[in-house]
Amino acid sequence: MVKDAETLALIPGGAAAAVLSEDFHHLGDGDVVRLEPAKAGIRTLFRKAVAYNHFLLTERCNNYCLMCSQPPRAVDDGWIVDEVLEVLRLMDRSATEIGFTGGEPTLLGARFIELVQAAGSHLPNTALHILSNGRSFATGTLARDLGAVRHPDLMLGIPVYADLAHVHDHVVQADGAFDETIRGILALKAQGVRVEIRVVLQEQTVPRLIPLARFLARNLLFVDHVALMGLELTGFARANLERIWIDPVDYQAELTEAVGILDRAGMKVSIYNSQHCILEPSLRRFSRRSISDWKQEYMPECEGCAAQGECGGFFSSAKFRYSRGISPILKAS
Amino acid sequence: MAKFRERAEFDASTRSDYTMLPWRFTPLDDESYVATNMAGEYVTMSAGEVSDFAGGALRPDQPVYDELKSRHFLIDDDTQVAIDLLGLKIRTKLAPLANFTGLHIFVTTLRCEHSCPYCQVSRANDDKREFDMSEETALRSLDLAFRSPSPAIKIEFQGGESTLNMPIIRFIVAEALRRKETARRNLAFVIATNLAVLDDEILQFARQHDILISTSLDGPADLHNRNRPRPGKNSYEKAVEGIARARTALGHYNVGALMTTTAASLPQVRSIIDEYIRMDFGGIFLRPLSPYGFAIKTKSYASYDQKKWLEFFFEGLDYIIDLNLGGFEFIEHYSAMVLKKMLTPLQTSYVDLMSPAGIGIGAVVYNYDGVVYASDESRMLAEMGDTTFALGNVHDDDFADIFMGDALLEPLEQSFSASVPGCSWCAFEPWCGAEPVFHHATQGDFVGKKPLSSFCTRNIALFRGLISRMEANPEVRRIFERWANIV
Numbered sequence: 001m002v003k004d005a006e007t008l009a010l011i012p013g014g015a016a017a018a019v020l021s022e023d024f025h026h027l028g029d030g031d032v033v034r035l036e037p038a039k040a041g042i043r044t045l046f047r048k049a050v051a052y053n054h055f056l057l058t059e060r061c062n063n064y065c066l067m068c069s070q071p072p073r074a075v076d077d078g079w080i081v082d083e084v085l086e087v088l089r090l091m092d093r094s095a096t097e098i099g100f101t102g103g104e105p106t107l108l109g110a111r112f113i114e115l116v117q118a119a120g121s122h123l124p125n126t127a128l129h130i131l132s133n134g135r136s137f138a139t140g141t142l143a144r145d146l147g148a149v150r151h152p153d154l155m156l157g158i159p160v161y162a163d164l165a166h167v168h169d170h171v172v173q174a175d176g177a178f179d180e181t182i183r184g185i186l187a188l189k190a191q192g193v194r195v196e197i198r199v200v201l202q203e204q205t206v207p208r209l210i211p212l213a214r215f216l217a218r219n220l221l222f223v224d225h226v227a228l229m230g231l232e233l234t235g236f237a238r239a240n241l242e243r244i245w246i247d248p249v250d251y252q253a254e255l256t257e258a259v260g261i262l263d264r265a266g267m268k269v270s271i272y273n274s275q276h277c278i279l280e281p282s283l284r285r286f287s288r289r290s291i292s293d294w295k296q297e298y299m300p301e302c303e304g305c306a307a308q309g310e311c312g313g314f315f316s317s318a319k320f321r322y323s324r325g326i327s328p329i330l331k332a333s
Numbered sequence: 334m335a336k337f338r339e340r341a342e343f344d345a346s347t348r349s350d351y352t353m354l355p356w357r358f359t360p361l362d363d364e365s366y367v368a369t370n371m372a373g374e375y376v377t378m379s380a381g382e383v384s385d386f387a388g389g390a391l392r393p394d395q396p397v398y399d400e401l402k403s404r405h406f407l408i409d410d411d412t413q414v415a416i417d418l419l420g421l422k423i424r425t426k427l428a429p430l431a432n433f434t435g436l437h438i439f440v441t442t443l444r445c446e447h448s449c450p451y452c453q454v455s456r457a458n459d460d461k462r463e464f465d466m467s468e469e470t471a472l473r474s475l476d477l478a479f480r481s482p483s484p485a486i487k488i489e490f491q492g493g494e495s496t497l498n499m500p501i502i503r504f505i506v507a508e509a510l511r512r513k514e515t516a517r518r519n520l521a522f523v524i525a526t527n528l529a530v531l532d533d534e535i536l537q538f539a540r541q542h543d544i545l546i547s548t549s550l551d552g553p554a555d556l557h558n559r560n561r562p563r564p565g566k567n568s569y570e571k572a573v574e575g576i577a578r579a580r581t582a583l584g585h586y587n588v589g590a591l592m593t594t595t596a597a598s599l600p601q602v603r604s605i606i607d608e609y610i611r612m613d614f615g616g617i618f619l620r621p622l623s624p625y626g627f628a629i630k631t632k633s634y635a636s637y638d639q640k641k642w643l644e645f646f647f648e649g650l651d652y653i654i655d656l657n658l659g660g661f662e663f664i665e666h667y668s669a670m671v672l673k674k675m676l677t678p679l680q681t682s683y684v685d686l687m688s689p690a691g692i693g694i695g696a697v698v699y700n701y702d703g704v705v706y707a708s709d710e711s712r713m714l715a716e717m718g719d720t721t722f723a724l725g726n727v728h729d730d731d732f733a734d735i736f737m738g739d740a741l742l743e744p745l746e747q748s749f750s751a752s753v754p755g756c757s758w759c760a761f762e763p764w765c766g767a768e769p770v771f772h773h774a775t776q777g778d779f780v781g782k783k784p785l786s787s788f789c790t791r792n793i794a795l796f797r798g799l800i801s802r803m804e805a806n807p808e809v810r811r812i813f814e815r816w817a818n819i820v
């Protein structure tokens with residue numbers, strides 16, 4: 001694939017090649033795309049220059065979270081697996097990290113294991129991060145199979161929204177989900193699979209955030225990372241905005257205490273999707289620039305802010321609602 | 334888009350009875366109670382709440398309901414996973430038992446040039462080498478130490494003054510390192526010394542083999558010299574100078590110090606703590622006298638009662654808390670070990686706070702003459718003529734005789750706090766230790782009558798003191814959470 005006619009002229013006659021319009025100039029060597037001549041389309045599947053490429057494995061899910069950014073659809077999308085298996089073979093082996101997401105990837109069962117196997121086999125130096133609700137691991141069989149893959153650098157990101165079952169079950173809109181998720185985490189850790197707990201900070205989860213931190217430090221001290229995450233206002237999150245919204249400036253006390261409990265317990269803890277100016281200064285060292293570059297932007301209030309280099313910025317979807325506390329951090333003169 | 338269901342629809346608490354998981358309670362102060370579960374998590378409650386909960390009448394809209402549910406005191410139709418988690422937490426607390434004995438204390442000599450009246454061990458003032466450990470005894474003791482399944486073996490040299498027999502220390506270190514090659518264990522060494530006879534050669538040796546130094550520091554010069562008489566009356570000067578030299582040789586944090594509380598210490602806890610700060614230690618272990626050895630003979634032990642000790646301890650603790658509140662980090666080590674049991678899923682390896690007791694399986698002592706004792710206190714007791722906790726002799730008995738004999742198993746079994754009268758129903762049992770040696774020494778049996786036990790009185794007061802302090806002030810709780818995870 002070449003970008004301009006000059007280069008095209010160098011290609012021997014009859015060789016397969018395509019010329020892309022200006023719109024595709026972001027593509028570079030080592031990227032993987034799929035040409036779809038029937039639709040006269042092209043889809044970008046992997047970009048070498050991006051630190052973290054993720055693959056949606058299925059749109060199906062057994063949770064129905066109030067703030068889901070990728071609302072599930074009950075569709076037969078098994079073809080995706082085949083495509084991802086192809087991409088994994090073509091990818092550049094120097095990739096630092098890739099992600100599997102959904103929907104709920106574990107609903108693919110044996111094919112899910114096949115994908116993890118393929119990722120470890122083709123990309124032994126690439127970290128694999130998988131977003132899952134953990135429920136499929138509760139019975140232990142799938143956890144055993146995943147552990148048996150012995151992927152060299154695997155982490156599962158699993159949400160736990162409260163220390164109380166019914167609060168978690170409400171957020172994910174599924175009865176019994178909490179028990180299955182916790183059992184799933186225990187099964188994964190028993191198999192030596194690394195687990196990250198993800199907590200989305202919203203109206204339903206903030207009131208139990210401190211007890212949740214105590215619960216994690218006491219019961220799940222052995223998990224590998226805890227990420228406390230700001231909302232991404234797409235999908236259901238946008239539809240349910242009034243129901244789930246809490247201004248981050250209004251939960252700084254809870255966040256500070258929760259981060260403190262986890263940190264003092266020696267757990268690795270990070271704050272994702274948050275802006276520096278609204279975080280308590282003592283929390284800034286926990287904040288990570290977690291928003292993918294193509295989704296990340298800043299707001300008009302950020303004009304002149306000296307902290308943009310460290311600040312996570314905003315999801316582009318934040319235009320619907322963001323904190324009243326946003327204001328530029330000015331350089332101390 | 335499917336309809337989203339409200340929270341109440343997921344909450345079965347209101348529609349089902351709850352089931353209590355095992356729990357115990359005891360008064361905390363005049364107003365509140367403290368309840369604990371089997372894993373040592375606690376909730377403070379009012380008398381009314383205790384009564385409601387115990388009677389099956391607690392309502393889900395009472396705030397304590399969620400706390401009890403979150404900490405696995407109860408389950409209802411919302412969740413059953415609490416039982417898995419509680420079981421996991423109890424297994425975690427008991428898991429270190431499988432490692433068996435990790436700390437192996439070698440008494441290299443009874444000789445000592447100090448003559449402390451509060452000495453809890455025994456000493457020989459003369460120069461007779463008959464109180465020194467022989468190579469033969471050392472080899473046989475090492476045989477036993479390396480039979481322990483523990484992946485980490487710590488060898489601690491004690492005395493008398495351990496360094497008065499340096500040849501045997503050098504011999505044991507070399508031999509242990511040789512065995513490590515095939516035994517594949519983590520090996521650590523500690524020399525317990527009063528530092529008075531510490532020379533550069535010893536320090537160089539310690540540095541070469543990453544050996545830690547543990548010493549005694551009772552407080553400011555007056556107090557220390559009064560507590561610890563030696564020829565020249567300069568125990569303090571020797572200690573302070575020794576600490577500085579040892580730190581230079583081994584690194585600042587590879588030198589530790591312990592204090593012992595005598596009657597003379599009681600009025601000056603602050604200046605004792607200040608001395609530790611001045612010497613740049615990160616914390617202090619406020620340690621009472623134990624009823625053994627010279628401490629009994631010279632009546633040092635009888636010189637203050639439990640009440641005076643507790644006043645001393647809490648005055649010191651509050652002073653340390655104030656320092657921390659002011660931003661200066663400093664730890665009280667005994668509290669930190671208790672807090673680890675209260676606030677984390679982990680366990681401390683401090684022998685006094687273990688149940689099953691730490692004797693023999695948490696630490697073991699190889700005496701200079703080859704007799705194996707179940708603990709430091711056990712050999713002190715033996716020097717007073719009571720050999721109840723002498724487990725055998727390295728020259729005559731094998732591993733099974735010593736570690737699976739009745740002399741060890743009976744006191745372990747009899748004193749297991751989860752099942753003995755006075756402990757089994759105590760709310761503080763998950764945090765406490767069994768201490769059969771103490772109870773045997775003071776009351777003549779392994780269990781003891783708990784209301785008469787000063788071990789009980791002291792620890793119960795301490796547990797209450799720690800809880801009420803952190804319940805009263807969230808900032809103190811944060812300090813305590815930090816301590817719990819440091820030790």
